[in-house]
Amino acid sequence: MKERNSFKGSIGFVLAAAGSAVGLGxxxxxxxxxxxxxxxxxxxxxxxxxxxxxxxxxxxxIAIGRKTKQSPLTAYSELKKGWKPLGIISxxxxxxxxxxxxxxxxxVLKYFLLFLTGGGTTAAEDGFFxxxxxxxxxxxxxxxxxxxxxxxxxxxxxxKGIESSSRILMPILFLLVIGISIYSLTLSFTDSxxxxxxxxxxxxxxxxxxxxxxxxxxxxxxxxDAMGQLxxxxxxxxxxxxxxxxxxxxxxxxxxxINQIEFFDTLVAVLAGVMIIPAVYVFxxxxxxxxxxxxxxxxxIPKVFASMGTIGTFVGCLFFAMVLFAALTSAVSVxxxxxxxxxxxxxxxxxxxxxxxxxxxxxxxxxxxLGYNVLYFEFKLPNGSVAQILDIMDYISNNALMPIVAISTxxxxxxxxxxxxIIDEVEKDGQRMHRKRLxxxxxxxxxxxxxxxxxxxxxxxLTAI
Numbered sequence: 426m427k428e429r430n431s432f433k434g435s436i437g438f439v440l441a442a443a444g445s446a447v448g449l450g451x452x453x454x455x456x457x458x459x460x461x462x463x464x465x466x467x468x469x470x471x472x473x474x475x476x477x478x479x480x481x482x483x484x485x486x487i488a489i490g491r492k493t494k495q496s497p498l499t500a501y502s503e504l505k506k507g508w509k510p511l512g513i514i515s516x517x518x519x520x521x522x523x524x525x526x527x528x529x530x531x532x533v534l535k536y537f538l539l540f541l542t543g544g545g546t547t548a549a550e551d552g553f554f555x556x557x558x559x560x561x562x563x564x565x566x567x568x569x570x571x572x573x574x575x576x577x578x579x580x581x582x583x584x585k586g587i588e589s590s591s592r593i594l595m596p597i598l599f600l601l602v603i604g605i606s607i608y609s610l611t612l613s614f615t616d617s618x619x620x621x622x623x624x625x626x627x628x629x630x631x632x633x634x635x636x637x638x639x640x641x642x643x644x645x646x647x648x649x650d651a652m653g654q655l656x657x658x659x660x661x662x663x664x665x666x667x668x669x670x671x672x673x674x675x676x677x678x679x680x681x682x683i684n685q686i687e688f689f690d691t692l693v694a695v696l697a698g699v700m701i702i703p704a705v706y707v708f709x710x711x712x713x714x715x716x717x718x719x720x721x722x723x724x725x726i727p728k729v730f731a732s733m734g735t736i737g738t739f740v741g742c743l744f745f746a747m748v749l750f751a752a753l754t755s756a757v758s759v760x761x762x763x764x765x766x767x768x769x770x771x772x773x774x775x776x777x778x779x780x781x782x783x784x785x786x787x788x789x790x791x792x793x794x795l796g797y798n799v800l801y802f803e804f805k806l807p808n809g810s811v812a813q814i815l816d817i818m819d820y821i822s823n824n825a826l827m828p829i830v831a832i833s834t835x836x837x838x839x840x841x842x843x844x845x846x847i848i849d850e851v852e853k854d855g856q857r858m859h860r861k862r863l864x865x866x867x868x869x870x871x872x873x874x875x876x877x878x879x880x881x882x883x884x885x886x887l888t889a890i
């Protein structure tokens with residue numbers, strides 16, 4: 426059997442894993458939830474969960490990958506005979522996610538090109554976004570270009586593709602995030618009522634806990650929102666961290682690497698709020714902060730840039746370049762999880778596996794794009810929201826399959842093969858796992874209970890919270 430590729434250094438692994446974690450969810454969902462859930466209260470709960478709940482799931486998946494040297498499709502059966510179905514579900518998640526993620530990546534590419542060519546004011550016009558995604562040809566072209574870029578990186582392999590691109594894209598992404606965050610704090614705007622709003626006031630709304638009228642029910646809502654955001658943000662239960670963990674050498678310091686991934690993901694998530702909340706507050710007031718998802722990214726934010734005047738086009742170009750890099754690094758990790766699984770299961774070459782998954786993702790991406798025009802329909806999901814093709818795929822992968830994978834993994838590690846299996850793997854290089862007692866309690870008791878509650882809420886079976 427051909428020796429498995431591995432990251433050349435720990436920094437390559439950390440940047441690749443952080444690149445997976447730093448995706449669109451950090452940028453368009455985190456700021457909205459923070460604004461909705463009392464600002465600083467959400468931040469404090471999120472950080473606490475990152476150090477406990479997030480640490481547990483992240484450590485588990487990376488250790489499973491390094492221990493088995495397998496991708497998610499085959500790793501679980503390698504750990505314990507009879508657990509192949511969990512590997513299949515785990516692999517199915519990125520298969521479902523990639524087509525709609527590259528479709529959204531195509532939207533980001535379109536907006537980046539618009540701002541790059543000076544068309545930022547066009548992007549801010551009412552109805553522009555709706556007109557673009559309901560077009561039959563252009564969204565497919567943008568999606569295909571984005572997918573091609575992702576496939577090229579995957580085709581080039583672990584070292585020359587994933588690791589090399591992460592070493593270039595991630596430092597640029599971090600610099601852009603920090604630069605835009607600082608600029609956002611310098612903004613000020615006086616509206617028609619002669620009321621002046623500043624970026625620092627928006628920052629205050631973002632970081633200071635708002636406990637006024639807080640009830641127990643509201644607290645649990647914030648807790649579940651923060652946990653759900655962290656769950657998706659860290660790229661766990663998608664097979665990604667198992668895949669990347671399988672490329673980590675046995676002498677690598679896993680404790681240090683996991684801490685760094687936690688830090689970078691949390692830092693970018695928090696800075697996403699610093700980038701967006703003050704800017705939206707300055708130009709659109711508190712009512713503008715209620716937007717999330719595509720409506721925030723492709724409707725509200727372009728209007729903010731248009732309000733900035735001439736410099737708005739330049740700032741908008743930098744912003745969508747940053748979003749494009751974030752989308753690209755995340756899409757690379759999603760595709761690699763599938764390609765690696767195909768290679769391990771069927772013993773075929775990387776080029777063949779990349780071509781196969783590329784065709785599947787392209788076909789799925791076309792269907793997603795057509796879901797806004799010729800294939801448009803509305804379907805009511807179990808949680809009560811009205812959806813079309815992209816929303817349905819997102820619901821199945823994020824709300825149903827991912828919690829099932831995570832809960833099952835907790836059961837397998839916590840109760841069947843025991844937490845010591847993971848702890849021994851982490852400490853293989855001689856490093857001490859300082860949070861091992863916390864890990865044991867979390868993986869056996871706390872994490873599965875929290876995940877089960879999150880699952881019930883996600884699928885609409887828990888409406889009390």
